[in-house]
Each structure stands twice: as structure tokens, then as C-alpha cells.
Amino acid sequence: EAGVAQSPRYKIIEKRQSVAFWCNPISGHATLYWYQQILGQGPKLLIQFQNNGVVDDSQLPKDRFSAERLKGVDSTLKIQPAKLEDSAVYLCASSPRTSGRVFSDTQYFGPGTRLTVL
């Protein structure tokens, strides 16, 4: 079974430029997450999708970050314009089921995209 795929693996941009990251979850997984991991910290949830709908985007800086999951499969995360403090690893994860306390599902993480903003 193929894992979560992310691209690019590395990206370097100037501040105020735009950037986009792509994620392909494990086949059949209904739930997709984007996390931001700043150096020396644990990952922080940015947005959670269930199929192609947003479940939680309370920590997404909506003035500059946007994300979509068209057709409930692949997802893209965009930053426009980027700031120095956006330098981080952006992790995508997926899990098979919808939310709820009946299930206790594992989130499977991709390798991440390392963004450096100069």
C-alpha cells in the first residue's frame, strides 16, 4: 500500500512570494490533515478535511493560507504572500474514517515539505 505522497520535498522562496504544496493521501482515506511543524516544535494542525469538506480550520491563518481538496482526494495548501515566520515543514496526513469516538484511527503522515522563506 502506497503511503501519503507530498511534493515538493523542499522549497525556498523570497518573502511576499506565493507557494503551493501538494498532497496525495492513502487511497480510500476519507480524512486529510495539514500540519505545520516549526523547527524545535511539535506539529500544529492547520486544517482537517473530511472527504472534500472542511471539518476544522480554526488554526489556519486565513489571511494568507488557503487549502482545498477537490473531489475528496488530493489536496493543495497555498501561502500567499509568504512571511519569514512561515518557514517550517508542512506535513500532510490521512486517516481512513470520519471523526467520532467510536473509532480510534491512526493518522498516517507523509514525508513533509520543508519551506524556507528568505
Add this chain to the structure above:
Amino acid sequence: AQSVTQLGSHVSVSEGALVLLRCNYSSSVPPYLFWYVQYPNQGLQLLLKYTSAATLVKGINGFEAEFKKSETSFHLTKPSAHMSDAAEYFCAVSAGGGADGLTFGKGTHLIIQP
């Protein structure tokens, strides 16, 4: 709301010694708890998870953790450290069974001395 505190940003043990990584949580509902490991330039890999069944949870690579509600703790242990265990370890909590977003601690860097 949930939160996780990992005590010790760096832990150093000798090869063959006991590994103990500490995690305390705060949750307004009965929590689901997880330990993940991250090797350099790789994504997170699940070590083990607590899902309100047995309080002693066994994971991969010889790791285990015990859920203690009275202490709000979920410490990770391994009886004998191997060089290959050197990595970053993250404790995480979820209120929604793991399918909801995870709240992570800041991580503990495990160093194995030969």
C-alpha cells in the same frame, strides 16, 4: 481543549539502558493518546496509541506506555535502548478518537550513548 507537556527536550541514555520519555496531558474529555517517532527528514510514524481499552499499551520496536488517569500521564518506556532508537519522539492527544486533529507536545530528542 487539549494540551500535552513533554518533560525534557533532550534525553540521553546509554545503549542497553532503560528509556523513559515523559508525557502529561490535559483534556476536557476522555483522551485518546499517541506516541509518534520522527527520524531525520522523515514523516511521523506511530509507535503506539491508547484508546480507552487496556491502560498498558504495547507498540512497535519494543516500546510501551502506561495510561495513568490519576496522574494525567502517558509515559513511554523501553527496557533496553538501541542505537537505532535515536530520534525525536512526540506525544499527542486527540478528543475525537484519533480521527480528529492531534495536539502534539514539543517533542523529546532521544540520544543514545554507545
